[in-house]
Amino acid sequence: MTAGTDVVTDWLAPTDEQRLATVATGLFADRFTGRPDGVWFAPGRVNLIGEHIDYVGGRVLPFALPHGTAVAVRLRDDDVIRCVSTATERAWTGTIGDVGPGDPRGWAAYPAGVLWALRYHDTIAHVPGMDIAVHSGVPRGSGLSSSAALECALALAVAEMLGAPTDDHGRSLLARDCVAAENIVVGAQTGGMDQSAALRARAGHALLLDCTDFTVEHIPLDFTAAGLELLVINTNAPHRLADGEYGRRRASVERISKRIGPQLLRDEPDVDAILRTIAATQPVAVPRMRHVLTEIRRVDTVVAKLRAGAVADIGEDLNRSGESLRIDYEVSCPELDNAVTAALDAGALGARMTGGGFGGSAIALITAGSSDAVSQAITRAARDRDLPAPQFLAGVPSRAAHRLT
Numbered sequence: 001m002t003a004g005t006d007v008v009t010d011w012l013a014p015t016d017e018q019r020l021a022t023v024a025t026g027l028f029a030d031r032f033t034g035r036p037d038g039v040w041f042a043p044g045r046v047n048l049i050g051e052h053i054d055y056v057g058g059r060v061l062p063f064a065l066p067h068g069t070a071v072a073v074r075l076r077d078d079d080v081i082r083c084v085s086t087a088t089e090r091a092w093t094g095t096i097g098d099v100g101p102g103d104p105r106g107w108a109a110y111p112a113g114v115l116w117a118l119r120y121h122d123t124i125a126h127v128p129g130m131d132i133a134v135h136s137g138v139p140r141g142s143g144l145s146s147s148a149a150l151e152c153a154l155a156l157a158v159a160e161m162l163g164a165p166t167d168d169h170g171r172s173l174l175a176r177d178c179v180a181a182e183n184i185v186v187g188a189q190t191g192g193m194d195q196s197a198a199l200r201a202r203a204g205h206a207l208l209l210d211c212t213d214f215t216v217e218h219i220p221l222d223f224t225a226a227g228l229e230l231l232v233i234n235t236n237a238p239h240r241l242a243d244g245e246y247g248r249r250r251a252s253v254e255r256i257s258k259r260i261g262p263q264l265l266r267d268e269p270d271v272d273a274i275l276r277t278i279a280a281t282q283p284v285a286v287p288r289m290r291h292v293l294t295e296i297r298r299v300d301t302v303v304a305k306l307r308a309g310a311v312a313d314i315g316e317d318l319n320r321s322g323e324s325l326r327i328d329y330e331v332s333c334p335e336l337d338n339a340v341t342a343a344l345d346a347g348a349l350g351a352r353m354t355g356g357g358f359g360g361s362a363i364a365l366i367t368a369g370s371s372d373a374v375s376q377a378i379t380r381a382a383r384d385r386d387l388p389a390p391q392f393l394a395g396v397p398s399r400a401a402h403r404l405t
């Protein structure tokens, strides 16, 4: 908490990984007795740019946060799976045979779904029973991929314990399995960005992920060296991806994008010409496709600026992305709009919603040392409109999933 002249801002410190491991191990001992075989960690993420284009084969540019989730895991001799979490009283016990599309319901669908998907894709030929205790430092519903952090920490744990490859290619397969858990078992039609960030990001870099073939490049990203900070604003507006709006957006652009083909979708300089063709047969799809086509090109612009060391110049691209998501893709909400406007009014070089939208988080590129003033302005603006008090995080590009103990 930082006391301002008349407002108090709420800051979430980077996750203390050792403390996270201690709490997960404590929960494990309490609920299962004994010690886990190990504790694994995976981070949440923010997406710098490239929003709602992972599922049409665009390039996206997320980075891992220093905030993440720990899982304490112990293999069992039988096929029983037990999952507990510090976030809920609701535990889950079952076997792989109980897991499938839509089962189980609730939070356990994420860990149970990962085990199911590892088996489904034959990443792990035989998935034994195991006890799993979860403790997270990523606020749930914040749009910072707490669910991907949980999935990826567990996938890495199982892969390391059972000898599946965990080099970058191995991690790309684990990411694929975590996406399958979410798409098939949880029933959320999300793309592949979050899990790739959690498993494949590098500290000090953004992850340029090509979603046609899931190849990656690591783009150096050092806000501090550029005299900047990336402020992450969790609006605390309730955020739900599985409730249909995300799936509807995805369905509205997926078929058309396939018809256009990756070449035109990504490389055609004349976006208006493509839009005119779409307008001839499906005029209602034009705004949604305008977002997709322009966002794909904004990612290229931002990557070029980052490569040239012009970090401060990406502010205008963040703004355009945010406007496109708000007006053409219609995935923003009053809490996000309010945070973005307040950040820009307080001097941010650029700001936009990040992640799936409909709540969740925004990002603001600000000059170093201005985070107190900007966060206070955003908090004040939320209070003035009776919106939930936001929470702030420092967006520092951090490590991918790894073993803690």
Ligand code: GLA
Pocket (backbone or CB within 6 Å): 047, 050, 051, 052, 053, 054, 055, 190, 191, 192, 193, 194, 355, 356, 357
């Ligand atoms: C969510 C999904 C991602 C991606 C973003 C929007 O975070 O999980 O796959 O589609 O929304 O960019």
